[in-house]
Amino acid sequence: xxxxxxxxxxxxxxxxxxxxxxxxxxxxxxxxxxxxxxxxxxxxxxxxxxxxxxxxxxxxxxxxxxxxxxxxxxxxxxxxxxxxxxxxxxxxxxxxxxxxxxxxxxxxxxxxxxxxxxxxxxxxxxxxxxxxxxxxxxxxxxxxxxxxxxxxxxxxxxxxxxxxxxxxxxxxxxxxxxxxxxxxxxxxxxxxxxxxxxxxxxxxxxxxxxxxxxxx
Amino acid sequence: xxxxxxxxxxxxxxxxxxxxxxxxxxxxxxxxxxxxxxxxxxxxxxxxxxxxxxxxxxxxxxxxxxxxxxxxxxxxxxxxxxxxxxxxxxxxxxxxxxx
Numbered sequence: 527x528x529x530x531x532x533x534x535x536x537x538x539x540x541x542x543x544x545x546x547x548x549x550x551x552x553x554x555x556x557x558x559x560x561x562x563x564x565x566x567x568x569x570x571x572x573x574x575x576x577x578x579x580x581x582x583x584x585x586x587x588x589x590x591x592x593x594x595x596x597x598x599x600x601x602x603x604x605x606x607x608x609x610x611x612x613x614x615x616x617x618x619x620x621x622x623x624x625x626x627x628x629x630x631x632x633x634x635x636x637x638x639x640x641x642x643x644x645x646x647x648x649x650x651x652x653x654x655x656x657x658x659x660x661x662x663x664x665x666x667x668x669x670x671x672x673x674x675x676x677x678x679x680x681x682x683x684x685x686x687x688x689x690x691x692x693x694x695x696x697x698x699x700x701x702x703x704x705x706x707x708x709x710x711x712x713x714x715x716x717x718x719x720x721x722x723x724x725x726x727x728x729x730x731x732x733x734x735x736x737x738x739x740x741x742x
Numbered sequence: 743x744x745x746x747x748x749x750x751x752x753x754x755x756x757x758x759x760x761x762x763x764x765x766x767x768x769x770x771x772x773x774x775x776x777x778x779x780x781x782x783x784x785x786x787x788x789x790x791x792x793x794x795x796x797x798x799x800x801x802x803x804x805x806x807x808x809x810x811x812x813x814x815x816x817x818x819x820x821x822x823x824x825x826x827x828x829x830x831x832x833x834x835x836x837x838x839x840x841x
Contacts, residue, residue: 530839540764541764544767547765548768548769639772
């Protein structure tokens with residue numbers, strides 16, 4: 527091996543160590559695909575309730591009493607709440623599963639410093655978003671829920687891009703764009719939501735998988 | 743003309759040391775266990791490399807506690823940053839020289 531090759535290898539080693547220590551690079555493309563599929567199934571299940579083809583209320587008497595008392599727990603008696611919760615859980619679990627597999631293959635601890643840093647920085651915009659959306663629900667501004675989800679999620683992804691594979695930034699921009707357009711097409715929230723959380727996740731996931739994982 | 747190899751710091755001759763420096767360049771401070779995970783080497787091996795770097799004032803050590811457990815963190819010194827940068831420059835020159 528000549529000196530040039532040796533120097534090149536050394537540089538690659540430096541780059542690898544810098545990346546491994548500062549970014550959580552085990553995030554799998556398949557996690558995106560899994561979350562996207564979960565979102566599409568969730569949107570499909572929610573469709574008849576959102577557009578009034580099926581009654582969203584699980585227990586009429588409970589809802590009436592709680593609504594009269596202006597108790598926010600009234601939301602627990604709607605089908606949409608449970609579909610949303612189930613979708614979120616399914617997306618989170620499938621995202622976690624594929625990334626866990628990839629991190630085991632690469633020998634990078636899934637609860638290491640970089641993973642924790644990523645989690646914290648994703649969570650901050652998401653938690654603020656959750657509080658904001660909760661208030662929107664209380665004001666019955668249902669039209670703004672879907673664009674709100676897209677906007678806060680887009681911001682969370684852009685924030686995350688400093689702590690994981692940088693391409694996730696473009697997924698963030700796309701979510702923001704969809705969210706902003708949705709603000710002017712308020713009756714179509716579910717479609718925008720499915721496009722953002724479903725289709726975009728799958729497109730991004732397949733691209734990332736093809737770029738980083740299909741060859742190894 | 744100065745031979746670029748002179749600038750290739752002998753201290754950075756090992757992969758482990760180069761790795762430690764790379765990690766400390768992009769992280770303010772890193773503790774022993776995290777370094778061990780990143781390098782995937784044994785305690786003794788890592789400790790001896792850290793000691794050598796510390797003796798040359800390339801890195802500095804801070805001993806603290808998390809609860810009752812000792813927590814030793816490592817940071818790069820100004821001199822260490824300079825040495826690492828000139829090492830990178832030397833590598834660059836070597837790569838360019840043999841076109």
